[in-house]
Amino acid sequence: MIRRGLFLFYSIILLILGCSTNAHRVDFLQEQEVQLASPKIIIDSILFKKSAKIEAINIPTGSKVYYTINSREKKKYNGPFYISETGQLEVIAKTSNYQSSESISLELIKLPKKKIEASLSFSPEPSESYPGNGPSSLLDLERGTLNFKDGNAWSGFQHSAIEIDIKLERPTSLSTVFCSILQDHNSWIFQPHKIQIWSGGKEIGNTNISIPMEFKNPSMNFISINLPEGTYKDLKVKIINLKNIPAWHPGAGTPPWLFIDEIILK
Amino acid sequence: MIRRKFISNLTLCSLAGFTPKGLLEATNLLEYKDVIIGHHSHRYKVDLNWGGLDSTQYPVNDCHEMVQDSKGRIVLLTNHVKNNVIIYNKEGQLEEVWGTEFPGAHGLTLSVEGGADFLYITDNERHEIIKTTIGGKVVQTFPVPNTKEYKEAGQYVPTETAIAENGDIYVADGYGLQYILHYNAMGELLNIFGGKGAGPEYFDNAHGICIDRRSGVETLLITARMRNQLKRFSMDGKLLEIIDLPGAYICRPVIHGDHVYLATIWSGDGQPNTGFISILDKNNQLISAPGGSTPIYQDGKLQSMFQTLKIFKHPHDVCIDDHENLYVAQWNAGKTYPIKLYRV
Structure with missing residues (x-):
């Protein structure tokens, strides 16, 4: 029993020495340190007469896209949508394991009915x-x-x-x-x-x-x-x-x- | 930054029943998860700290290209004239620096000639190619080509070289007139092809060139970066094939085993800081894009690629070592040192 205990003790000492002297330590990048890339926003016309169609593409795999208009209620993006009034659009991609993407901010303007020459x-x-x-x-x-x-x-x-x-x-x-x-x-x-x-x-x-x-x-x-x-x-x-x-x-x-x-x- | 220390000889500990899990739980470190980037067979963990040096002693500007020499060392070329060439071991420890006369140091190609390593440095400010020993002794210079195509030195802005089995040298004038120049080992110009134009045989930013020997016959793979294409030419300058990589602004192709690796400096519509790495298989299909979107082919066509994680800014070259790990040199990345990717 004592011999088994001594064997175990020496084994652990050897292992600790092995780990501490031969180890090549690498600080691998962690998921929570990395930011998602921003999705790309496609707008048929930032200057529009009736409404503008907004679509998010290039969405990073596994992330969800959210948007707000004029800082109102945050909505989850489920596909192309339209806005019909002048407003500030903010879009962001989020996921649980990475940092959220940079927010994309775009101002969309409803044009006057008559073009000014x-x-x-x-x-x-x-x-x-x-x-x-x-x-x-x-x-x-x-x-x-x-x-x-x-x-x-x-x-x-x-x-x-x-x-x-x-x-x-x-x-x-x-x-x-x-x-x-x-x-x-x-x-x-x-x-x-x-x-x-x-x-x-x-x-x-x-x-x-x-x-x-x-x-x-x-x-x-x-x-x-x-x-x-x-x-x-x-x-x-x-x-x-x-x-x-x-x-x-x-x-x-x-x-x-x-x-x-x-x-x-x- | 919070980092989990990874101990590479954990296997030894595990074999003896001394599990790392207990250690990690004890230090409450299990909540951290290493990033793994890439797809299918080519996935990697990321070490941002590899090769970091005291920038007051060993500064870099752009880290343009890297190669592994015959001793297994990693050789970096930067356009900082305090130390144009920085040589590391694979762990990122400094071995040697040299070079103060290459202000436009851009392309770096290793050629083993008569059992000795030589470097071909493309300097796009000096408008010439300089061949050196691995220790930095200049042995040959290829000046501005004396041909009717070039009226002045400023038109010749070479970016890369490739060395054929017979010693012939191919130069890509990627920031100049877009010609590919073919020399023999003595430095005599044998042929000139490519150039600017709309047709498929022309280039728009012929940024990189390499010799593809995978089929058993030498051919040239040449980058047409602004067209998101790789073009295959015969050694005498005939267009053979075009490989489309939509959304990928590729730098030079680097062949390792059956695969082609390409630092991809921009992606999508070419905005800054959107780079990733592209890896093609033996059929030249994109199979992995570390830092980028999952490659998807529809009806045989690759769908446009884009960056998904903001790890890389502007990857400019990739070097693959004998353990299949990657080293990524970056242009315009805040004077940072190369990043190492460990294959998992």
């Missing part, structure tokens, strides 16, 4: 690399995608300020200007610092956009500027860019890019 001009002109489809394309209701290299919808600038002159075909009653701006920090594309609206030589509206203090996910954002209720014949949209990329970013100290694909007059 106008001509536009840029000052300065966009970069030769990202010329877009000319200034009039900002009113064509054709959106770009999060992949700014895909097609020519985005006009890209690397200037401190961009002015867009809008000559309306006839005096028009307006209350809001929406500027569709891309944010893609991976690609050094930032939202502007400020947007001003001028008419008849006077500033009639503006909005400030806070400087991001950390990396933000790529998004296409409508920045709205309210105008005094009135009838307008000409507008100047003055976009004031960030002077330099913020200090936390690898591109700190260099001028950021600004990408715009649409201006909506409502």
Whole structure:
């Protein structure tokens, strides 16, 4: 009995020594440390007249997709659905074993019933690399995608300020200007610092956009500027860019890019 | 970060009746579960810490490519000129560094010639290929090709090389004019094919090239990255086959055994930080995509691939060691060191 006990004791000592001296320890990545990739959201038209169809694809295996509209009740995605009013759509993928995906946020805008006719001009002109489809394309209701290299919808600038002159075909009653701006920090594309609206030589509206203090996910954002209720014949949209990329970013100290694909007059 | 310590010789403990389960329960660690990525026969656990070094001493910018040398060591090429070549053992411990003159270090190919290891470094800032010994001594340089296609050095931005059995060298001008250049071992240009164009025989980002010897006859596998395709050419430049990999922006093909491994830098519609790894079987069917979606073929066509887990940012090359483990070098990944995947 004593010999069996001693044998067991020495075996355990040997095993512990073996484990501690020969072990090659590897810190394997744990499920709870990993984030799901975001699903891709397909929208037939972010700018719509009656309704927009929304579909989630590329859903990570085993995850469930949830969405909210204007931060109201969270709903489980069970297939394509429609929305019929202007609103902010948020979509996220979740599962029990991994971290939830980044939330995708998209603003969908219901268009006015009558299209507003106008001509536009840029000052300065966009970069030769990202010329877009000319200034009039900002009113064509054709959106770009999060992949700014895909097609020519985005006009890209690397200037401190961009002015867009809008000559309306006839005096028009307006209350809001929406500027569709891309944010893609991976690609050094930032939202502007400020947007001003001028008419008849006077500033009639503006909005400030806070400087991001950390990396933000790529998004296409409508920045709205309210105008005094009135009838307008000409507008100047003055976009004031960030002077330099913020200090936390690898591109700190260099001028950021600004990408715009649409201006909506409502 | 909370990590469970994995002890690789648990089997020894288990054999003696000293079960690891008890140990783990005692330390309340069972709730943690190792991530396993990939599909079918090719699934892996992930070690993000492999090869991590003191970045003030041994910095990296982009980790572009990796190979395993004849001694079993893992050789990394980075475009940081403090140490362009970093050599590890398989556990990720530093063995050696060298190289300060390769600012555009991009492609790394190992060739065993006369029993000795040689490296072919593709430098896309110097616009040339540099052949070195495994210790870093330069033995040959392939400058900008002197042909009518190239008017100036800036048009030639080579990304990869492949070395044939007879010593011939094939260069992919993946960021330049998209030609494939065929040299003999003396550095004489024998042929030039590919280039830019809409037809199937042309390239759009001919980022990688390798020699496929699996059938017993040498052919070239060449990446057409922006078209999500691999193209097979005869050694004299005739298009033989196109392998479609929709949604997979592949880097160079790496053949190990019967399989082709490809770091996939972007996926889906090409957005940043959406990479994964692609693994093709001997029939060139995608069978596993660590970090990506399950490969599905419908009517013989692969359905578009996409990233499912945010483990990789921009995989740029994959190296397979003699234990079937993978090492993933990444471009534009915050100056991080390579990731090791252990096959399970």
